[in-house]
Amino acid sequence: MSELIKVEIEKLSKEIEEHNYNYYVLSNPTISDFEFDKLLEELIKLEKEHPEYLKPDSPSQRVGGQITKEFKSVKHKYPMLSLGNTYNEEDLRDFDERIRKSGISNYEYVCELKYDGVSISLTYVDGILSQAVTRGDGEKGDDITANVKTINSIPLNLRGNDFPAEFEIRGEIFMPKKEFLRINEDIRKQLIEEGYNEEEIYEKQLKNPRNATSGTLKQQDSKAVAERKLDCYLYSVLGENLPFKSHYESLEAAKSWGFKVSGEMEKFASLDGVIKYLEKWDTKRHSLNVETDGVVIKVNSYEHQRFLGFTAKSPRWAIAYKFKATQVSTLLESISYQVGRTGAITPVANLKPVLLAGTTVKRASLHNADIIEKLDVRIGDTVFVEKGGEIIPKIIGVDLNKRAGSGTNLFEEETGPTKYITHCPECGTELVRSEGEANHYCPNELGCPPQVKGKIEHFVSRKAMDIDSLGSETIAQLYDAGLIKTIADIYELKKEDLLKIERMAEKSANNLLEGIEASKKVPFERVMFAIGIRHIGETTAKKLAYYFKNIDSIINATLEQLLEVGDIGEKTAQTIIAYFADEKSVEIINKLKVQGLQFELSGEQLANKSEKLKDLTFVVSGVFTKFNRDDLKKTIEQNGGKNVGSISGKTSYVIAGENMGPEKLKKAEKLGVKIISEDDFIKMIE
Secondary structure, eight states: HHHHHHHHHHHHHHHHHHHHHHIEEEEEEESSSHHHHHHHHHHHHHHHHOOOOTTTTGGGGGGGOOSSSSSSEEESOOOOOOOEOOSSHHHHHHHHHHHHHTTTOOOOOOEEEEEESSEEEEEEEEEEEEEEETTTTTEEEEEHHHHHOEEEEEEEESSSSOSSSSSEEEEEEEOHHHHHHHHHHHHHHHHHHTOOOOOHHHHHHHOOOHHHHHHHHHHSBHHHHHSOEEEEEEEEEEEETOSSBHHHHHHHHHHOOOOOOOOOOOOESSHHHHHHHHHHHHHGGGGGOOOEEEEEEOBHHHHHHHHHBBBBSSSTTTEEEOOOOEEEEEEEEEEEEEEOTTBBBBEEEEEEEETTEEEEEEEOOOOOHHHHHHHHHHOOOEEEEEETTEEEEEEEEEEEGGGGTSSSSSSSOOEEEEEEEOEEEETTOOBBBBTOSSSSSSOTTTTOHHHHHHHHHHHHHHTTTTTTOOHHHHHHHHHTTSSOSSSSGGOOOOOHHHTTTTTHHHHHHHHHHHHHGGGGGSSHHHHHHHHHTTTTHHHHHHHHHHSSHHHHHTTTHHHHHHHHSOOOOHHHHHHHHHHSHHHHHHHHHHHHHHHHHOOBHHHHHHHHHOTTTTOOOOEEEEEEEHHHHHHHHHHHHHOOOOSSSSSSSOOOEEOOBTOHHHHHHHHHHHHOEEEEEEHHHHHHOO
């Protein structure tokens, strides 16, 4: 039986790796994502039941979960040298002339796109990935093997059998553009829910794919790396007595071993072909799902490379041609001002449409009044626009030579310095700007239409009151009809009111009213999040609810009392005090109380709440008989403990059920973290 399990695990592993190769290297999937996930789940289940058959090159290791407290420094067997850079054709011709004068003839060039990511060196022994090391200072780098194993395009074991017994292959790990945008959008949605303004959101988002890649690869939890779907192109094979005569030949072999080698690589017999390649990709690169900042040009023959040799810092047989930063100029036609849910004002530059890095740009954020003043940007100016990290459009300067009077300006006369608006463009309320704040705010949060609609949308969202029948379009219709002006008005809605709304049928009205009624059972911590106090996200709302037990205690809390709650700083505490100092806010809370919303912990929550597990952190792993996992985690929190997803030196206990993950078991034993059973845990809280 045991031997049959081993054979099944090996069969599943081989099948999964084949599908991985088809999807991530060949871009030609042969099964659906659902089918792939099922195969992987089956493999993970078998390996948990039979950890003796878990191999380090198993495809299950790509999901991550290993914790690395410190990345070990490793000396490179072959130094990772930097390349000389050139930015123009003249320098490139000088490079070609130096090679020609060296005495070699009939040489070829290989051109590859220079991907903007993090350099990596991978070592394979007997076809299995044994180590992954960053470039570091070129002489030594950090061992990030556990994190690199989560990258699906990097093979854990090689295909075929004609690869060297031991060799290195180097490449560039990068974050695809689509993944970068997805992560930033997720960050944005979360921060909007927590009440951050556009300027604060921009500061907290990832700035460019390269920095995001670097930061991801240094995550201590490899599971967090797996969640950010990094990719990798390989571009250089190194080793003793390699059976290749040229760089191009070695990469063709690497493809057959399962490595992802750029399909944009080309070989040329002269510099003229190289220059045409540069001209083509200077524009075409913007259509790729990866950032590129240039082209690497290498002499193809290994014999020629050895003859040309190295300088102290770089090879004489290779050079990097860097593309100029993508920048265009266009007219600033107007500046508009947007009002966010929290009242933050964001100035937006409306531009004459212009093509930039493959997309048409019509608008760019000007962030705040300070940025406008610093740039001295004026309506009618010709402005220079770049994409930050080739993703986010931004104005970087003004062409003063084209300001009014030159005949090219949009306006015949000088418009003068831009005067930042003093009143809200939506409701006319005078704007305020607090000391230390970059943004202006509209303080009329209960009467300014975008703020009111935004607060209502937040209030009914899934993580808040979860009234899913009340979408943004319906909210806008109800607001415009004068039926809702605050979140409390939702609970005053009648069926006859709803039927007046366009496209609102009787069944839809009934569903909405049922959803509103059901929301009255939502627990206090979610209601606390739903009311939409700036900077109060899900976690902070839960901490406030469990610390103060009811809304009245929060309303009457002093600054000192609020600061006693974990993770609440002075700025957030002041925001809470200011919110409840407004009589209109308290009036809304009182109306919601009358409607029956939960503004205190339930009797069950209070009965079960204790401080028995205060300052203790737990990792829950396995299957349990007396709790399900969610109930177990909830019980930990109700008793003052904290749940964490991965084991570290700071973990207090691992609660182990049946089929605990073998990697977590090894990690806990290595770090000396105490492992307890379900029954042990129950004794702790009795």
